[in-house]
Amino acid sequence: MKERKIIQVDEKVPLGLLVPLSLQHMFAMFGASVLVPFVLGINPAIVLFMNGLGTLLFIFLTKGKAPAYLGSSFAFLGPAAIVIDKMGYEYAQGGFVVVGLVGCVLAFVVYKFGTAWIDVVLPAAAMGPVVALIGLELAGTAASTAGLIVGEGEAIDTKNVIVFVVTLGVAVFGSVLFRKFLAVIPILIAVVAGYVAAIACGLVDFSAVAAAPLFALPKFQMAKFDLDAILIILPVILVITSEHIGHQVVTSKIVGRDLLKDPGLHRSLLGDNLSTAISGLIGSVPTTTYGENIGVMAVTKVYSVRVIAGAAILSLCASFIGKLSMLIQTIPGPVIGGISFLLYGMIGASGIRILVDAKVDYAKSQNLILTSVIFVVGLSGIAISLGNVELKGMVLSSVVGMVLSLIFHFLDKAKLTNDYEE
Template identity: 80%
Template sequence: MGERKIIQVEDKVPFKLLVPLSIQHMFAMFGASVLVPFIFGINPAIVLFMNGVGTLIFMAVTKGKAPAYLGSSFAFLAPAGIVISKMGYEYALGGFVVVGFCGCILSFIIYKCGTKWVDVVLPPAAMGPVVALIGLELSGSAASNAGLLDASPDMKNVIVFLVTLGVTVFGNILFRGFLSVIPILIAVIAGYITALCCGILDFSQVISAPWFAIPNFQMAKFNLGAILMILPVLLVITSEHIGHQVVTGKIIGRDLLKDPGLHRSLFGDNFSTMISGLIGSVPTTTYGENIGVMAVTKVYSVRVIAGAAVLSIVCSFIGKLSMLIQTIPGPVIGGISFLLYGMIGTSGIRILVDSKVDYSRSRNLTLTSVVFVTGLSGIAVNFGDVQLTGMVLACVVAMILSLIFYVLDKLKLTNDREEE
């Protein structure tokens, strides 16, 4: 009786709902997405532009069946940072283009081979903890954004964080009607007003910013050494993409690996990264923050996400508006992220529950245990300049272990094999 109405993927949304829901999605991705260009030392306007364009490309490729917002990828930070320091940002762009192109080729291979291999290398006992780790390993960044991990946390930041988190949590439980679908947006506004009252906002850059500004487009340059340094990231982003598609599918109640298909979503993701590199932006990826928004609000409409993409493109050309959004303080982003990341973690547990994983079987207990410990232990494995850690390393370990179990099963060597 008190269930919140679900707005499905293909549902049309009235304009009076579309605008605030789209703004909510844009705010959710903004904090993390603009951090990448700041680290690379480029203007975030080009990233806002490509995030919007990339999202629209992704929707076109997936035929509007896979709700996902594409934001800046963190997977490229380490190798791209080395390339930038040695050769310059243009050569990192060349690496982004090649990774995106190779990802598109991989999507065609998956199209020919199908996705049954996913069930073999990532059974529910492995997929559940891998998906949970997507949210759990981000929990530290939520606390860091809020300033809670500082040696002496500023009480102003703590107050802003608590107000934002409080509105997010209790709004999700108490809001009704129209307000029940925009708790994240209301929390951002409440946190922003609190930050203003606490005096931690600085509008000097907003005042000095021009009203109209064209994003800083630049061309990619290619160097074999730079490409080889960045190319191994393809493994990382592919693992991340599969995890995101699975968790999104669980949230909306559909198998996105089958329809529109992993090959389509992977192609859309990597094609966007390739275009990003060609015009001077950073690689894109489906965003956990926006998956969390869908889990909280039960609004899955691709029209809403398309609206957020259009708003992001518009913001990239309006200097003052872009700069105003950048003034959203870390404690506000951290406050909403606490719940959003937790929702992703919970979706991983839901996979285990929905799949009725039998933990009386040794393999299931072993898989889940090893994956969780690998992902949360802080272990890192380096291949040249590419580092596998957290969820990505856990995913690789899960795939290898599951494949070994599958082979042992076929050889009839396991002691918990299901009788045929």
């Protein structure tokens, strides 16, 4: 097992290898996942609990064939903040529940009508750049988290730069130079190295860990429902569906299996959205498949669902151990940013890989136009508001790509495009 370069989705992993691989996945998702509850003003322990439970539910519903870790979704932040400000967090929870249930209905529709429509609305020339944008539009977030982007007149802290360089350097060169056992845990080693560097630079404060109780229950609270709150949050279903399809496509390319067909997009949609509904019901934040963990798989070539399940169990345990939960929260931004810098780039490269593998012919005008327009829309900063939901970046570019692809499809059927010109 240690000598092999790839550990496939359904392969068993020895316990001695399973624990560090699972820790690696939990650390990869942690920084982004706990940021959402901080922004919304709730305790992150309930989020760690639901991330673990939601991931296990997803694995069960996808029959252990789709390696994906469910973390906190950023797509809901805008409309949720409006509802929280007007009515309180419990009513935002009600909106999360309804969005999740609508997503479950969508999963049933996909089950009845299949996924052939995806190749029509998002052909390779469109899907490639959309997937690439999942990682590329987050590049600024990674740099900001690392403390490398500061306000006008402010200076970048040298300590942040040192920790960032140590973390990223170990992740990059470890991925290239490590062998055997170390070759599959370069991200975990990079996190540890960055954390040690952060302690040496005085960026870690252990006072909150000392004050935290050894064991603590996550704070559960039931959702409340209001029609106005639901209508404010409901349009997010467009965002999370586009994001989910993109994540499943890029994961399929990484693991070398078509996850849209087996276990099926309907199963992964059901797992993702049912987890969101349960999260909202008990007081957590909506969940989504996480790009950071997709990046870990791309770097390590370890795709085993058992590793993802191990990370989910660790997250569940951490939610009940007060000191452990608080210790994980002491991981500073430069460490998380350094890891994310590499992982987001790997997702972007996976989008380019879709174009290469599909052998997209850019001598055809429509392929060139699709890729060009999608990249420009996604990276330009253009935003369109639908009520209280803002479409921008990858989501807006995927909508634009779908519209253009459908138009080109019908023009092709009528043989009106100049690609048919002799």
